[in-house]
Amino acid sequence: MNVETLGLIPEDLTVAGDLVFFTADDGVHGRELWRSDGTSNGTYLVADIVEGPEDSFSVHSGQRTVAFGESLFFVVENAEGGDELWKTDGTAGNAELVQALPAPPSEMLAVNDQLFMGIGNSLWVSDGTSDGTTERKALIHAPTELTAVGDSLFFAASELWTSDGTGAGTVMVKNVRARDLASMDGTLYFAGGMERIDNGVELWKSDGTADGTVEVKDIAPGENTVGPAGPRSSRPTDFTLVDGTIYFTVSGIGLADIWQTDGTDAGTVPVESDGGELFGFNGQLYIQQPHSIRVLGEEQPFT
Secondary structure: OOHHHHOOOOEEEEEEOOEEEEEEEOOOOOEEEEEEOOOOOOOEEEEOOOOOOOOOOOOOOOOOEEEEOOEEEEEEEOOOOOEEEEEEOOOOOOEEEEEEEOOOOOEEEEEOOEEEEEEOOEEEEEOOOOOOOEEEEEOOOOOEEEEEEOOEEEEEEOEEEEEOOOOOOOEEEEEEEEEEEEEEOOEEEEEEOOOOOOOOOEEEEEOOOOOOOEEEEOOOOOEOOOOOOOEOOOOOEEEEEEOOEEEEEOOOOOOOOEEEEOOOOOOOEEEEOOOOEEEEEOOEEEEEEOOEEEEOOOOOOEO
């Protein structure tokens, strides 16, 4: 089914259970929440929360929809301009206000039976009820890159943090700068450290404890020979798991573009020099470049 034949331009597509939710403006109700089961009869408006042609989904940079089990949680802007958290199971007219929020979340992530939200410089948590939707921890830096590893939540607030959904259980894992968080085969991998300090920005991993949060390998050892003085950095990113192997890309003069790791120093090795954006499919690693896509190890690209 092509929803554009219904006059809709979908945004915020999110799968929850057997349904796809999206926001759309049908020219009558403004931009509101819709759902689809893949058929024309099963594609319809869930609720016109701000009644009439006004939008419930305003344009902002934050995340607006997230799957929570079989349900969808979503954030709207009400008629007075306030931000609200709602939930629905996708039944027509069945959308329930959970709680008013002080600002739209920058990120949302469901982990087990809790919804985590980064709002301003605070971590909020919801269990789907009004009383259970509260600020859990005020932080110095905004919580970003919410990442689930098993039953645990990790996030970056400049340093690496974890949370069990309580204020007391929202703690800094280790005083190390963290970015590009990725859940890979039951372990958190990330780019850790700071430019021009210690070993620079290198490959780290964490099991959620301070002792278990360690640098895996100094991929770019030595000092910068070009630019500001200080240690070199490899800046690992684009972590991709394919058939049990963790691939990632690095940047730095004289380094291969694509690496793989098993979580050890010895098992972190270069794969090839000609890199690009990585994605896995059907047990193979694909490398997307500006005008082509190719499979790792194959010279002939798809153009």
